[in-house]
Amino acid sequence: GDIMLTMGTDFTYSAAPYWFDQMDRLIANVNAHAGDRLRVFYSSPAAYLDAKTANPDMAWPIKLGDFFPYKWDQHQYWTGYFTSRPTLKRFIRQGGEYLRAARSLAASLSFGAATEATETSATAARRAASSSAQ
Numbered sequence: 001g002d003i004m005l006t007m008g009t010d011f012t013y014s015a016a017p018y019w020f021d022q023m024d025r026l027i028a029n030v031n032a033h034a035g036d037r038l039r040v041f042y043s044s045p046a047a048y049l050d051a052k053t054a055n056p057d058m059a060w061p062i063k064l065g066d067f068f069p070y071k072w073d074q075h076q077y078w079t080g081y082f083t084s085r086p087t088l089k090r091f092i093r094q095g096g097e098y099l100r101a102a103r104s105l106a107a108s109l110s111f112g113a114a115t116e117a118t119e120t121s122a123t124a125a126r127r128a129a130s131s132s133a134q
Contacts, residue, residue: 002051
């Protein structure tokens with residue numbers, strides 16, 4: 001069967017020559033030692049899907065629900081980056097824009113920084129709703 005092995009992370013390609021040199025070595029080593037059972041090569045998602053859809057016996061699993069949280073660091077988690085709720089993400093972004101606009105307006109009206117004491121109840125409610133949705 002075909003297996004897709006993805007490579008890289010957000011900042012991997014800042015040192016692309018080093019990264020691809022290491023991948024070339026890995027691919028050559030695997031093909032030299034397991035070439036009769038396994039063949040590794042650079043490809044694309046389109047080529048992988050073409051190979052999978054060419055198999056008439058292929059059954060595609062269906063993912064229901066949201067995806068897993070991703071732990072980045074000791075106290076940092078990403079959730080919803082592959083979300084099945086894009087509308088919620090849009091509402092969160094819009095709510096954040098309204099919150100920033102309200103803070104800017106409060107700061108300009110009071111000729112000073114908007115603080116917890118000077119925030120209106122509407123601004124506080126928007127901030128609370130935005131933080132609970134995230």
